[in-house]
Amino acid sequence: MTSDDLLVRRADKKDIEEIFGLTREFALSFRPQRSAFDAAYPRLLENPDALLLVVTVGGVVRGYLLGFVHLTLFANGHVAWVEEAMTQHGFRRRGLGRALLEEFETWARSRDAGYIALATRRAPEFYQALEYESAGTYYRKVLKTDRPA
Template identity: 85%
Template sequence: MTSDDLLVRRAEQKDAEEIFGLTREFALSVRPRREPFDVSFPALLANPDALVLVAAVGGHVRGYLLGFVHLTLFANGHVAWVEEAMTQHGFRRRGLGRALLEEFETWARTRDAGYIALATRRAPEFYQALSYESAGTYYRKTIRPAEDAPGAPPA
């Protein structure tokens, strides 16, 4: 793959099927379901404080990133948060993740974000190579109904 084969761009509604496929590869603790995805995806595309990017190779979506910019009190204004970043298995270590994050950083700067943060236990060397630092511990509490739990049958 050459850099000419890779295109990072804003996601469009036509990308829904391929992005949904990637979410099913991404999620470990929640099983993505199509109906909620089909409600959320267009809403995210229309949200001015959200950015959904895709990394396309040969015209097919092989990675995506979902991030937000929001106001804070403690950081003197806006911060950016990467909620989801995924590269399809078989397309990792080819520059897709880097290209997605760099494009998100460019967007976050235009939104006057003071910094970018994300929570992950995966690929620390990747994020460190892009000058991200470990800055804390991530806690979560699941409050969704049981049908969204891991191992639950698909709806």
């Protein structure tokens, strides 16, 4: 794979099938439901505070990143949050994740975000190589019962 094969861009309507396939590979805590995905997808594309990126290899979507910028009180303005970041199995360790995060960082800076945060238990070496640091513990409380058994 050459760098010419790899392209990061904003997702658009035609990427819906490939991104849905990746969400099914990504999701461990929830099983993506097609109807909910189809309802959320166009809203995310239109949301000015959201950025949905894809990375393609040879024109095929092999990864995506969904992130947001929002206002805070404690950080004196905007912060950015990576909600989902996924590269397809078999295409990892080829620079796709790095390319997605670097594009998101550029967007977050353009939105005057003070920092970027994300929650993950996977790939700490990857995030540390990109100068992300561990900054706390992530807690959650599941409010929906549509999780897999």
